[in-house]
Amino acid sequence: MALIVQKYGGTSVGNLNRVRAVAERVAAAWRQGNRVIVVVSAMAGETNRLLKLAHDLSPHPSPREVDVIAAAGEQVSVGLVAIALKDLGIPARSLLGFQVPVETDGVFQKARIKRIDASKLLGIVEGGEVAVVAGFQGVDRWGNLTTLGRGGSDTSAVAIAAAVKADVCEIYTDVDGIYTTDPRICPAARKLERISFDEMLELASLGAKVLQIRSVEFAKRYGVPLCVRSSFNDEPGTWVVAEEPSMEDVLVSGVAAEQNEAKITLHRVPDRPGLAARIFGPIAREHIVVDMIIQNASEDGFTDVTFTVPRADHARALAIVSDVARDIGATGVSSDTNIAKISVVGLGMRSHAGVAARMFEVLAREGINIQMISTSEIKISIVIDAKYTELAVRVLHAALVEQGFGEETPS
Amino acid sequence: MALIVQKYGGTSVGNLNRVRAVAERVAAAWRQGNRVIVVVSAMAGETNRLLKLAHDLSPHPSPREVDVIAAAGEQVSVGLVAIALKDLGIPARSLLGFQVPVETDGVFQKARIKRIDASKLLGIVEGGEVAVVAGFQGVDRWGNLTTLGRGGSDTSAVAIAAAVKADVCEIYTDVDGIYTTDPRICPAARKLERISFDEMLELASLGAKVLQIRSVEFAKRYGVPLCVRSSFNDEPGTWVVAEEPSMEDVLVSGVAAEQNEAKITLHRVPDRPGLAARIFGPIAREHIVVDMIIQNASEDGFTDVTFTVPRADHARALAIVSDVARDIGATGVSSDTNIAKISVVGLGMRSHAGVAARMFEVLAREGINIQMISTSEIKISIVIDAKYTELAVRVLHAALVEQGFGEETPS
Numbered sequence: 001m002a003l004i005v006q007k008y009g010g011t012s013v014g015n016l017n018r019v020r021a022v023a024e025r026v027a028a029a030w031r032q033g034n035r036v037i038v039v040v041s042a043m044a045g046e047t048n049r050l051l052k053l054a055h056d057l058s059p060h061p062s063p064r065e066v067d068v069i070a071a072a073g074e075q076v077s078v079g080l081v082a083i084a085l086k087d088l089g090i091p092a093r094s095l096l097g098f099q100v101p102v103e104t105d106g107v108f109q110k111a112r113i114k115r116i117d118a119s120k121l122l123g124i125v126e127g128g129e130v131a132v133v134a135g136f137q138g139v140d141r142w143g144n145l146t147t148l149g150r151g152g153s154d155t156s157a158v159a160i161a162a163a164v165k166a167d168v169c170e171i172y173t174d175v176d177g178i179y180t181t182d183p184r185i186c187p188a189a190r191k192l193e194r195i196s197f198d199e200m201l202e203l204a205s206l207g208a209k210v211l212q213i214r215s216v217e218f219a220k221r222y223g224v225p226l227c228v229r230s231s232f233n234d235e236p237g238t239w240v241v242a243e244e245p246s247m248e249d250v251l252v253s254g255v256a257a258e259q260n261e262a263k264i265t266l267h268r269v270p271d272r273p274g275l276a277a278r279i280f281g282p283i284a285r286e287h288i289v290v291d292m293i294i295q296n297a298s299e300d301g302f303t304d305v306t307f308t309v310p311r312a313d314h315a316r317a318l319a320i321v322s323d324v325a326r327d328i329g330a331t332g333v334s335s336d337t338n339i340a341k342i343s344v345v346g347l348g349m350r351s352h353a354g355v356a357a358r359m360f361e362v363l364a365r366e367g368i369n370i371q372m373i374s375t376s377e378i379k380i381s382i383v384i385d386a387k388y389t390e391l392a393v394r395v396l397h398a399a400l401v402e403q404g405f406g407e408e409t410p411s
Numbered sequence: 412m413a414l415i416v417q418k419y420g421g422t423s424v425g426n427l428n429r430v431r432a433v434a435e436r437v438a439a440a441w442r443q444g445n446r447v448i449v450v451v452s453a454m455a456g457e458t459n460r461l462l463k464l465a466h467d468l469s470p471h472p473s474p475r476e477v478d479v480i481a482a483a484g485e486q487v488s489v490g491l492v493a494i495a496l497k498d499l500g501i502p503a504r505s506l507l508g509f510q511v512p513v514e515t516d517g518v519f520q521k522a523r524i525k526r527i528d529a530s531k532l533l534g535i536v537e538g539g540e541v542a543v544v545a546g547f548q549g550v551d552r553w554g555n556l557t558t559l560g561r562g563g564s565d566t567s568a569v570a571i572a573a574a575v576k577a578d579v580c581e582i583y584t585d586v587d588g589i590y591t592t593d594p595r596i597c598p599a600a601r602k603l604e605r606i607s608f609d610e611m612l613e614l615a616s617l618g619a620k621v622l623q624i625r626s627v628e629f630a631k632r633y634g635v636p637l638c639v640r641s642s643f644n645d646e647p648g649t650w651v652v653a654e655e656p657s658m659e660d661v662l663v664s665g666v667a668a669e670q671n672e673a674k675i676t677l678h679r680v681p682d683r684p685g686l687a688a689r690i691f692g693p694i695a696r697e698h699i700v701v702d703m704i705i706q707n708a709s710e711d712g713f714t715d716v717t718f719t720v721p722r723a724d725h726a727r728a729l730a731i732v733s734d735v736a737r738d739i740g741a742t743g744v745s746s747d748t749n750i751a752k753i754s755v756v757g758l759g760m761r762s763h764a765g766v767a768a769r770m771f772e773v774l775a776r777e778g779i780n781i782q783m784i785s786t787s788e789i790k791i792s793i794v795i796d797a798k799y800t801e802l803a804v805r806v807l808h809a810a811l812v813e814q815g816f817g818e819e820t821p822s
Contacts, residue, residue, distance in 0.1 A: 016468045050487065054494060057427045061494040068505050069490035072483035076461065079480035083465060083472040094479050098509065099554055143510055 001033040002167040003125065007135065007157030010044035011174040012231035013077050022231060023084035025172070026130060030090055035125035037164065039135045039157040040081050042073025047136075063108035067137075067147045070109075071097070074134035074153070082132045092130040095121070097137035097145070102156065104138035104146045111138055111146035113155065116163035125164075133160060151212030158215040162222035169224050170237075175210055176230035177238035178203070180401045181255040185390045188402055192254070194239040196247055202345040202379040203254045216240065243347060251348035251355065252400040257393050259386055261291060262314035262337040263371070264321055265306040269330040271298040278328050279305060282320050288313040292341070292374045292381065306372060308383065311337055339371065340389040343381040344400055355400065356380050362399045368392055412444040413578040414536065418546065418568030421455035422585040423642035424488045433642060434495035436583070437541060441501055446536035448575065450546045450568040451492050453484025458547075474519035478548075478558045482508070485545035485564070493543045503541040506532070508548035508556070513567065515549035515557045522549055522557035524566065527574035536575075544571060562623030569626040573633035580635050581648075586621055587641035588649035589614070591812045592666040596801045599813055603665070605650040607658055613756040613790040614665045627651065654758060662759035662766065663811040668804050669752045670797055672702060673725035674782070675732055676717040679742040682709040689739050690716060693731050699724040703752070703785045703792065717783060719794065722748055750782065751800040754792040755811060766811070767791050773810045779803055 006029065008022050022038075030036050042050075050069050054061040078094035085092035100120060104111035124131040135153025138146045148155055154171060161169035176191065178200070183189040195203075197220035204213045210228055219226050219240065229237030269275060276295070283290060293307040309317045318335050325333045349355050356373075359380055363370060368391065372383035384392055417440065419433050433449075441447050453461075461480050465472040489505035496503035511531060515522035535542040546564025549557045559566055565582060572580035587602065589611070594600040606614075608631035615624045621639055630637050630651065640648030680686060687706070694701060704718040720728045729746050736744045760766050767784075770791060774781060779802065783794035795803055 016464070019468060053427070053487065053491060057430060057491055058494050058498045062497045065490040065493045065497075065505055068493075068507070069487050072486040075483045075486065076464065076480050079476040080464060080468055082476045082479075083469050086473045086476075087469045094476055096479070096556070145507070 001035070003035045003037075003164060004029055005037045005039060005157055005161040005164070005166045005169040007039040007153060007169065007171050008041065008081075008231055009153065009171075009173045010041045010046070012172050013040055013081065014044035016080070018231075019077075019080045019084050022081055022172075023088055023090070025231065026081075026085060027088045027090050030130055037121060037125060037131045037133060037160060037166070038081060039133045039153060039160060040074060040077045041135050041153040043077050046073040046076070064144060067108045067111075068145050070147050071134070071137040071145050074136050078132045078134045082130075085130055085132070090130055091128055092132055093124060094132045094134070095124075096134045098139040098143070100133060100160075102138035102159070104140055104148070106140040106142065106144065106146065108144075108146055110149035111140070113138060113148070113159045116159055118163040118165075121160065121164055151215075154212040154215035155218055158218040158222075158224050158226065161224045162218065166224065168227055169219065170227045170229060171211060171215075172229055172231035173210055174230065174232060175228075176233060176235040177228050178210060178240070178254070180253065181393055181397045182257065185257065185393045186255075186397045188394075188397060191235075192238045193236075194241055194247075195253055196243040196347055197240060198243065198378060199253045199345050199347060200240045202343065202376070203256050211240070247347045248351055249348065250346060251352055252344055252346035254345050255393055255397045255401060256343045256345065257389050258341045258343075259339075259389060260311050261308040261339060261341055261383075262311045262317075262335060263306060263308050263339050263383060264314070264318060264333065264335040265304055266321060266325050266328075266330040267304055267332045267334065268302040269305055269325075269328055271301055271303045275303075275305070275328065279321060279324055280307075282324060283309070283317055286316060286320060288317050288320075292372055292383065294372050294374065308339070308341065308372070338386045339383050340386045340392070341381055341383050342389070342392050342396065343379055344396060345379045347378055349378050349380070358399065359396060362395050363392060366391060366395055412446070414446045414448075414575060415440055416448045416450060416568055416572040416575070416577045416580045418450040418564060418580065418582050419452065419492075419642055420564065420582075420584045421452045421458070423583050424451055424492065425455035427491070429642075430488070430491045430495050433492055433583075434499055434501070436642065437492075437496060438499045438501050441541055448532060448536060448542045448544060448571060448577070449492060450544045450564060450571060451485060451488045452546050452564040454488050457484040457487070475555060478519045478522075479556050481558050482545070482548040482556050485547050489543045489545045496541055496543070501541055502539060503543055504535060505543045505545070506535075507545045509550040509554070511544060511571075513549035513570070515551055515559070517551040517553065517555065517557065519555075519557055521560035522551070524549060524559070524570045527570055529574040529576075532571065532575055562626075565623040565626035566629055569629040569633075569635050569637065572635045573629065577635065579638055580630065581638045581640060582622060582626075583640055583642035584621055585641065585643060587644060587646040588639050589621060589651070589665070591664065592804055592808045593668065596668065597666075597805045597808045599805075599808060602646075603649045604647075605652055605658075606664055607654040607758055608651060609654065609789055610664045610756050610758060611651045613754065613787070614667050622651070659759045659762055661757060662763055663755055663757035665756050666804055666808045666812060667754045667756065668800050669754075670750075670800060671722050672719040672750060672752055672794075673722045673728075673746060673748040674717060674719050674750050674794060675725070675729060675744065675746040676715055677732060677736050677739075677741040677744055678715055679713040680716055680736075681740050682712055682714045686714075686716070686739065690732060690735055691718075693735060694720070694728055697727060697731060699728050699731075703783055703794065705783050705785065719750070719752065719783070749797045750794050751797040751803070752792055752794050753800070753803050753807065754790055755807060756790045758789055760789050760791070769810065770807060773806050774803060777802060777806055
């Protein structure tokens with residue numbers, strides 16, 4: 001008998017038959033004697049429909065009111081799931097964010113959870129009822145409705161699991177786990193049985209369609225074991241858990257590709273203290289998130305600085321650094337939106353040197369030029385020409401995941 | 412400078428252009444220096460869509476959860492109206508039922524308002540903002556969402572107007588006021604400039620499409636002047652107000668027809684004390700609302716009892732009284748679903764005899780047989796064969812409203 005939090009995404013409650021299927025699954029867990037808290041997203045498409053209403057009405061709709069409108073989506077789905085559960089004879093009750101309450105800060109559309117009151121939820125489940133909680137939404141200290149931003153229901157579920165000290169937080173979605181790479185690119189991709197929080201965080205782009213990355217940070221901080229599973233079948237899914245010693249045996253857990261970045265280079269900048277602040281201060285003030293930054297040590301007092309930004313922010317970032325470039329005496333600025341970032345992630349890298357070398361070797365053999373390199377303790381990311389994305393993923397997956405590093409084939 | 416509550420129905424916010432038009436109207440009142448509270452219904456069709464979801468999911472959906480789902484409709488429309496107001500430069504803020512709060516009893520789907528906290532609303536409007544309040548919804552003392560039942564937004568508006576002691580409560584809808592009779596039946600129908608609360612209550616069926624009758628009771632009890640107007644034009648509408656002496660000058664304010672009732676008669680019932688209780692007790696216990704009841708004084712110890720019920724409840728009521736009839740020794744039961752109730756209403760009837768006689772005379776001249784008669788201080792209702800509905804309305808309107816009673820034409 002355990003305390004379980006189950007989270008169902010939009011496709012899992014996408015129509016009334018799906019809602020009934022969710023209720024069956026919840027009922028099965030409840031009948032086994034578990035106490036169950038269900039966290040539900042809006043029905044697939046509903047959040048988009050509601051946001052479109054607001055944005056069709058106004059070019060800049062009030063963020064406070066957008067949250068009021070968007071929160072209606074989860075309100076409908078929790079009611080439906082609770083009805084379906086009662087039809088199965090399971091005592092159930094829906095709870096909106098303000099009823100839990102899930103207290104957030106006051107930043108509309110991307111609020112952060114500050115505190116979750118576990119007492120009401122625990123009272124409900126200890127009384128034998130299933131609590132069906134609206135994900136994505138909360139209430140600030142002044143009683144305004146807030147939403148957590150896209151994918152926020154995952155974070156709701158993990159935060160609730162942490163607050164009630166749940167034994168597990170199951171994330172039900174339309175894929176059946178986390179894969180070693182994107183199966184659409186690489187048919188040899190296989191589902192991971194388990195992965196550490198840190199690897200999951202580094203594999204953000206592999207998991208982004210499956211699991212909101214903020215929820216993983218939350219789960220790591222509070223030690224909430226996650227299980228990512230499909231609500232469309234009974235496959236076991238992938239466990240995302242705290243690191244265990246045996247995990248280092250696996251050298252590379254996954255290969256991820258991202259194509260939504262752009263690269264900007266400032267050429268021959270006089271290398272003076274405070275240079276990075278001069279460049280990246282104005283970009284940060286525009287709320288543009290910089291991912292990779294490469295600056296080589298200068299030899300002649302000049303250096304090239306290259307960095308990547310989300311492709312959507314490319315034009316704005318370019319305009320900003322073009323101004324900065326004049327001020328700091330750079331000889332020029334160039335940029336490229338036609339890039340891909342390929343990342344190889346694994347806890348085993350900590351204790352096993354040579355992964356980078358193997359990676360470069362494999363790419364070189366295919367004639368793929370590496371434009372940027374950035375490493376962390378458990379990740380190596382490179383930037384390449386976007387046209388090589390699929391090829392790079394396939395050869396790296398074959399060399400580092402399928403064969404394992406120890407079984408290197410002779411070149 | 413006044414404190415105004417404006418209520419907009421579902422067709423008034425039926426699409427984004429209508430939402431913008433509502434915002435313009437609110438803005439005009441605000442710019443004239445008034446403090447404005449807006450009460451909004453769900454967009455036309457939205458409540459039905461949400462209820463259909465619940466009822467498609469389950470034959471008997473949990474009433475608590477149906478309210479959670481239904482309340483989402485108003486949540487979207489208050490957000491939209493607040494956004495449209497801000498786009499016009501008007502400071503505005505939406506409030507859901509629980510945020511006001513509008514406290515109700517715990518009877519889901521037809522909750523009654525217990526208490527409205529005026530302090531937050533008054534704080535908002537006194538700070539220069541427009542408060543945009545979700546109609547139809549409230550919260551019970553345990554924090555559960557509740558809804559007031561169909562048309563409940565009118566009641567929300569009147570109750571809020573009473574709580575904040577508003578100068579007027581304007582009900583905006585898709586018709587431009589209360590008419591002396593249904594204009595589709597009688598082209599000579601004309602819009603009333605004003606009508607008393609009591610007349611409005613008796614003319615329920617004339618006003619039902621315009622104004623929820625419970626809201627009129629509320630307005631009467633708290634002396635809230637109502638104005639029923641169209642949100643589609645600038646016509647002045649109809650005032651529904653407390654009675655003034657001059658109102659008795661108008662003998663008949665309106666002629667209403669209802670065709671949704673059925674008639675049931677118990678024949679030759681032994682007339683004993685407790686008879687009515689034996690008949691109507693079982694019907695009441697089935698929550699069937701009985702409208703007219705006629706029982707003639709008996710001469711030979713036997714009496715006929717006739718009553719009307721909503722047509723939808725006819726079969727159930729008939730089954731119940733058929734059982735009762737055997738127990739109490741009635742010789743038989745007959746019923747007729749093919750009837751119409753015609754009501755003539757006017758404060759002037761109190762001081763002016765002869766309206767009934769004139770009514771019967773007009774109907775007799777057309778060969779319309781009167782099956783039942785029931786009178787109150789300001790109303791005379793008759794039951795006739797349904798096929799004469801339109802004819803009866805037209806001749807009664809001509810004789811009692813168009814000509815006025817004083818100007819009776821020679822027959």
